[in-house]
Amino acid sequence: MSLNLVKKSLSLPEHEFNEVLGLGRMKGFKTLIKVSEALERFRKAVVHRIEEAEEVELMDALGRICAEDVKALMDVPPYDRSAVDGYAIIAEDVFSASPMNPIKLKLVGRILAGSTPSTIPRIERGEAVEIMTGAPMPLNANAVVMVEDVKVVENGIEVLKPVHPYRNVSRRGEDFKRGEIVIKRGVRVKPWHIGALASLNIRKLKVLRRPRISVLSTGDELIEFGEELKPGKIINSTKPMLMALLLEEGCVPLDLGIAGDDVDEIHSKILTGLRESDGVIVTGGTSVGVKDLVPEAVKRLGEIVFHGLRMRPGKPTGAAVSAGKPIFMLSGFPVAAAIGFEVLVRPILAHMQRCTIEPRPKIRGIITRRVVNPPNTRSYVRVRVFESDDKVMVEPLRLTGSGILSSLTRGNGLLIIPEELEGYDEGDIVEVELLQPIWRGDEK
Amino acid sequence: MSLNLVKKSLSLPEHEFNEVLGLGRMKGFKTLIKVSEALERFRKAVVHRIEEAEEVELMDALGRICAEDVKALMDVPPYDRSAVDGYAIIAEDVFSASPMNPIKLKLVGRILAGSTPSTIPRIERGEAVEIMTGAPMPLNANAVVMVEDVKVVENGIEVLKPVHPYRNVSRRGEDFKRGEIVIKRGVRVKPWHIGALASLNIRKLKVLRRPRISVLSTGDELIEFGEELKPGKIINSTKPMLMALLLEEGCVPLDLGIAGDDVDEIHSKILTGLRESDGVIVTGGTSVGVKDLVPEAVKRLGEIVFHGLRMRPGKPTGAAVSAGKPIFMLSGFPVAAAIGFEVLVRPILAHMQRCTIEPRPKIRGIITRRVVNPPNTRSYVRVRVFESDDKVMVEPLRLTGSGILSSLTRGNGLLIIPEELEGYDEGDIVEVELLQPIWRGDEK
Numbered sequence: 016m017s018l019n020l021v022k023k024s025l026s027l028p029e030h031e032f033n034e035v036l037g038l039g040r041m042k043g044f045k046t047l048i049k050v051s052e053a054l055e056r057f058r059k060a061v062v063h064r065i066e067e068a069e070e071v072e073l074m075d076a077l078g079r080i081c082a083e084d085v086k087a088l089m090d091v092p093p094y095d096r097s098a099v100d101g102y103a104i105i106a107e108d109v110f111s112a113s114p115m116n117p118i119k120l121k122l123v124g125r126i127l128a129g130s131t132p133s134t135i136p137r138i139e140r141g142e143a144v145e146i147m148t149g150a151p152m153p154l155n156a157n158a159v160v161m162v163e164d165v166k167v168v169e170n171g172i173e174v175l176k177p178v179h180p181y182r183n184v185s186r187r188g189e190d191f192k193r194g195e196i197v198i199k200r201g202v203r204v205k206p207w208h209i210g211a212l213a214s215l216n217i218r219k220l221k222v223l224r225r226p227r228i229s230v231l232s233t234g235d236e237l238i239e240f241g242e243e244l245k246p247g248k249i250i251n252s253t254k255p256m257l258m259a260l261l262l263e264e265g266c267v268p269l270d271l272g273i274a275g276d277d278v279d280e281i282h283s284k285i286l287t288g289l290r291e292s293d294g295v296i297v298t299g300g301t302s303v304g305v306k307d308l309v310p311e312a313v314k315r316l317g318e319i320v321f322h323g324l325r326m327r328p329g330k331p332t333g334a335a336v337s338a339g340k341p342i343f344m345l346s347g348f349p350v351a352a353a354i355g356f357e358v359l360v361r362p363i364l365a366h367m368q369r370c371t372i373e374p375r376p377k378i379r380g381i382i383t384r385r386v387v388n389p390p391n392t393r394s395y396v397r398v399r400v401f402e403s404d405d406k407v408m409v410e411p412l413r414l415t416g417s418g419i420l421s422s423l424t425r426g427n428g429l430l431i432i433p434e435e436l437e438g439y440d441e442g443d444i445v446e447v448e449l450l451q452p453i454w455r456g457d458e459k
Numbered sequence: 460m461s462l463n464l465v466k467k468s469l470s471l472p473e474h475e476f477n478e479v480l481g482l483g484r485m486k487g488f489k490t491l492i493k494v495s496e497a498l499e500r501f502r503k504a505v506v507h508r509i510e511e512a513e514e515v516e517l518m519d520a521l522g523r524i525c526a527e528d529v530k531a532l533m534d535v536p537p538y539d540r541s542a543v544d545g546y547a548i549i550a551e552d553v554f555s556a557s558p559m560n561p562i563k564l565k566l567v568g569r570i571l572a573g574s575t576p577s578t579i580p581r582i583e584r585g586e587a588v589e590i591m592t593g594a595p596m597p598l599n600a601n602a603v604v605m606v607e608d609v610k611v612v613e614n615g616i617e618v619l620k621p622v623h624p625y626r627n628v629s630r631r632g633e634d635f636k637r638g639e640i641v642i643k644r645g646v647r648v649k650p651w652h653i654g655a656l657a658s659l660n661i662r663k664l665k666v667l668r669r670p671r672i673s674v675l676s677t678g679d680e681l682i683e684f685g686e687e688l689k690p691g692k693i694i695n696s697t698k699p700m701l702m703a704l705l706l707e708e709g710c711v712p713l714d715l716g717i718a719g720d721d722v723d724e725i726h727s728k729i730l731t732g733l734r735e736s737d738g739v740i741v742t743g744g745t746s747v748g749v750k751d752l753v754p755e756a757v758k759r760l761g762e763i764v765f766h767g768l769r770m771r772p773g774k775p776t777g778a779a780v781s782a783g784k785p786i787f788m789l790s791g792f793p794v795a796a797a798i799g800f801e802v803l804v805r806p807i808l809a810h811m812q813r814c815t816i817e818p819r820p821k822i823r824g825i826i827t828r829r830v831v832n833p834p835n836t837r838s839y840v841r842v843r844v845f846e847s848d849d850k851v852m853v854e855p856l857r858l859t860g861s862g863i864l865s866s867l868t869r870g871n872g873l874l875i876i877p878e879e880l881e882g883y884d885e886g887d888i889v890e891v892e893l894l895q896p897i898w899r900g901d902e903k
Binding site for chain 1: 517518521522533536537540542571575577591592593594595629633634635641642646647649650651652653654655656657658659660661662678679680681684685688689690691693694695696697699700701702703704706707743791792793797815816817818819820821822823861862863864865867868893894895896897
């Protein structure tokens with residue numbers, strides 16, 4: 016029986032296969048775990064929370080996480096008011112109205128927007144009052160007919176169309192009732208929340224302080240971008256990308272710089288990060304190799320929650336906690352680090368803030384060629400999404416090494432293949448996370 | 460034949476029906492046009508462009524629109540380098556390697572990351588060099604075996620697994636080739652662009668200046684939020700919401716305040732907006748009613764491109780141009796204004812900057828009840844998206860007046876029904892734009 020057949024019949028992932036064969040000397044990952052299990056363990060281990068709130072001007076709350084349940088202190092609208100320019104009437108008067116059967120009503124007054132409710136008139140059957148958008152409804156009136164459904168005649172109007180009771184009327188409290196919660200703690204403030212809070216005359220809002228997350232890169236070969244590129248050195252592109260990802264998530268990124276391949280230096284910088292921020296991202300030095308330095312340094316500071324994910328790219332991803340704060344051990348390769356950020360950092364940021372994760376734009380399309388998924392692995396395939404004959408096509412990119420940053424800039428999407436699928440066949444409909452818009456002719 | 464039957468047999472929208480009946484006195488919209496046609500006309504009319512660039516530090520370019528095609532001035536990687544910690548070898552030496560048939564290679568050296576390519580050794584058949592992630596490949600070597608696939612023995616290594624040529628090697632220029640365009644003009648800068656530009660040692664980027672857009676609300680009844688709410692007055696919630704939407708689009712919003720119901724005042728404020736910014740949004744006073752003031756004021760400044768859309772809500776939406784700059788006439792009602800912003804303002808902002816429109820998050824789900832679409836109309840139905848038994852459900856909200864801002868804060872999605880559909884039946888699969896995340900138990 017050939018080794019490949021043994022492997023096939025056992026149906027095990029390679030590292031387990033190696034363990035079965037007793038290849039104990041290999042420095043492979045002992046236990047790769049599923050992304051979902053990793054996240055569940057990590058969430059349990061991270062007990063640190065962002066709870067401190069700061070009060071900001073309403074407009075400055077945009078995009079921040081609301082820190083309190085905000086209740087309406089009044090009804091909105093505060094009284095029944097007209098939603099259109101027209102004539103306040105009693106709906107029952109015009110139930111039979113039509114262009115062929117206009118109903119005449121007597122015009123008894125006019126209510127301007129901004130009128131004081133105390134001066135509001137009362138109408139009786141057969142009467143109408145001209146009314147402006149936003150103006151308080153006359154007493155006894157229960158609907159407004161729009162200007163375009165009315166013909167003005169001497170001393171009155173002819174209504175050409177029936178209206179339901181409360182048609183074109185904004186009723187007191189229909190938008191927000193006094194005492195109702197308008198925005199909950201943990202909600203990211205969107206423009207319509209700004210509008211809703213403004214309508215309640217709320218000027219300031221308590222929002223969570225921004226999480227501070229430190230980023231450290233490791234590797235003797237790395238230099239910072241902007242420094243002189245000497246032979247044999249590599250510019251660190253992963254750290255600026257991660258700092259930009261943190262900015263997009265509303266965090267304050269702290270730059271811990273680059274540590275050389277030295278456990279003491281890595282340890283000391285992570286320690287600084289833990290003291291000054293809510294969590295630390297460390298990249299590089301996490302692969303199981305000659306330089307297994309980051310896990311070594313991290314073990315001195317806390318407990319490793321997992322190391323090694325059934326994920327591609329990003330297998331050497333790991334995580335630890337120190338005094339309840341997260342330490343993310345991401346790949347030094349930019350693509351694997353970006354996916355590690357998506358898979359671990361975003362959910363843990365939400366967990367620490369007790370808020371939801373912002374959804375990513377998604378699109379469905381037809382895959383242009385077969386892609387294969389290793390058993391029990393979650394794959395993040397970089398794809399190019401484009402339109403062809405009004406169809407959305409999803410083309411998996413050929414160059415997809417975890418160091419190939421251009422797979423994220425040339426491509427515009429990520430196809431996530433879940434653990435239980437063996438892959439997709441050409442022509443399958445797949446759902447893709449859009450990283451960049453699809454270029455369409457008319458939008459250029 | 461009843462009027463309803465006439466109407467039905469003619470299959471006309473109401474305003475055309477009215478025109479057919481010769482109800483000429485009605486002040487209804489003369490010509491409602493389709494959203495797509497409106498946008499096409501508007502794009503043609505808006506010739507004003509944002510072209511001025513400003514140079515910013517790379518990290519500050521995040522989210523801005525790139526103002527130039529940026530070319531790589533070098534290959535990335537600049538030389539063939541190892542992508543892992545392991546042993547550089549000649550792949551052909553180990554094609555038959557397996558745990559049962561280990562291939563012994565002689566260890567002839569070690570290359571650290573950061574080594575200078577000029578000191579790089581050369582290997583021959585049967586030899587291997589220990590190599591670190593990122594280190595330049597020895598001459599003649601064409602693959603790297605990972606540490607975990609090797610057993611260290613006296614004077615050498617035993618390779619337990621075959622490798623393809625160039626396995627675990629990052630080849631010169633495989634990420635970016637010298638002269639290649641890395642980011643195009645018009646692309647919104649994402650974290651991976653920051654990474655890619657950093658890898659090319661680019662410190663600064665030219666980005667388009669932010670568009671300046673003025674916002675004016677009209678209506679005697681309106682007061683600004685934060686002011687004392689006197690009886691009969693309404694707090695202007697639409698303007699702060701629009702300014703927040705502009706901020707989200709990367710614009711600088713200019714607050715023109717509130718104009719009373721006075722054509723001269725409206726005219727004068729729009730004129731200020733046109734002088735000081737790239738376009739003006741005016742809300743309210745656009746319905747065809749007693750106070751058709753905004754179109755009157757706008758006519759003095761330029762040409763009305765359209766007024767009245769086959770859209771719900773937002774029928775009274777209009778647009779004009781003055782010296783090629785856009786004037787958006789949106790509803791004073793917050794929900795209709797938000798949808799007018801989505802339908803008109805976002806595409807025209809992209810048009811003026813010659814960039815693409817950022818995609819919105821979307822989700823597919825099962826609609827919980829029937830919704831009906833008027834003929835030839837595009838409807839924006841506010842919905843609540845939730846999970847039930849692992850299914851995504853889409854519940855159209857009952858309260859959906861264009862003034863009901865809570866339909867956007869209580870709900871979390873927009874269902875867009877296109878013109879050609881009569882609606883959806885209960886149980887239909889629909890696609891929804893997600894305005895806010897779905898709350899899931901485990902993310903709380």
